[in-house]
Amino acid sequence: FTSCNCSLRQGCLFIKGYRLTAIPKERFKMVHYKIIYFDSRGRAEVSRLLFVVAGKPYDDVRLTPDQWAAEKSKTPFGQLPVLEIDGERFGQSISIATFLAREFGFHGKNNIESLKIDQAVQLIVDFTTAAVKIFFEKDEVKKAEILKNIKEVETPKYLKLFETLLEKSGTGFFVGKTITLADIFLYDILYSFGQHKFLTTDGYPLVKALVKNVESNDKIKAYLATRKQTVN
Template sequence: MPSYKLKYFESKGRAEMCRLLFAMAGQEYEDIRYSQETWAAEKNNTPFGQLPVLEIDGQQYGQSIAIINFLAREFGLHGQTNLEQLQVDQVMGIVQDIYTHLLKLFFEKDKAKQVAIHEENNKTHYPKYLGFFEAILKKNGGEFYVGQKISLADIAVFDTLDGKIDDSIVEGFPLVKTNREKVRKNEKIAQWLDKRPKTAH
């Protein structure tokens, strides 16, 4: 089996989806976390001067989406057919649309603008995208986004909803809420959620 090391900051961020995939697969790996101080010394040793980085048998690879997709394929969580893989990628595209709005809020420094962005996200953007998720779940039978078991699509939506979007918004989408709880209660995911380091983000 390959030797894996996942390198990221002391936060969930763009690495948490990878950690959830490792947990779901029951795959051992080294979870390396950098503070801002230790990252400064390590930055020039990474492929693109940014995190996350996945190291496989000593070889480093960058770009979060590439890493996530690789791990999902390696662990059989990216769909069983080309059509299922397309369906997974479709959900991932919506997740990235949500992140566009999340990051806009994250990088805005003006307090008044932060409030305006937050209100617009909650009123307009997030309900729209959760509506897309609800429709996909309904079309697929209500339990999972793709196929009849947990895939990257379910894990990605779970991670996106985890502390990033108000629960009051999720309440309006019962299938999305039920799917989130199904992922949360998966034995391997639950074990990771219970033991993972407590971080603000």
């Protein structure tokens, strides 16, 4: 046995060229995750899907309106979703999903892949921002105008951009040969918008193939088979 004075400073030992590292007991502690949101997919579903595809346990806490009124002051920014990690709470849906993707290995193998994933996610956010305006418009005439713009302008614009990114990748996913945060994010938003009949992926074969690739994942397929149906 020989001692090691490496940067880890964890009492390493060498046995015939092999280094044995003493790992602190707290490293083996099971992390307790909670996703706190309303009883809908909404801004929490991407994070839920990440837990599903990673096979990681978590508490899926779904609040009623009355529960939310009592819980609101306990959240970081007075909004949902919230990710709770061992009792500490964090807000902002994109930050939460990005953190989980990194923790669970769905955020690329290097910084360039991570950058590609982040740029795809931001593009999806831009698409979402353009489309969700319809949910907040009360005037039926204006709502019809917004819907027309979504179908004729925004949807073709963004689906073409997604198609181009997928063509560059050439793997059926945005980055690499397996599911990442970007694929899950696009799948989720296309499902939601398709449910409201905002769009169709006809004419965008690579986007349509990505949706199929995500849905065919065994863990996601099992989750979708029993997922509660909600309006959003």
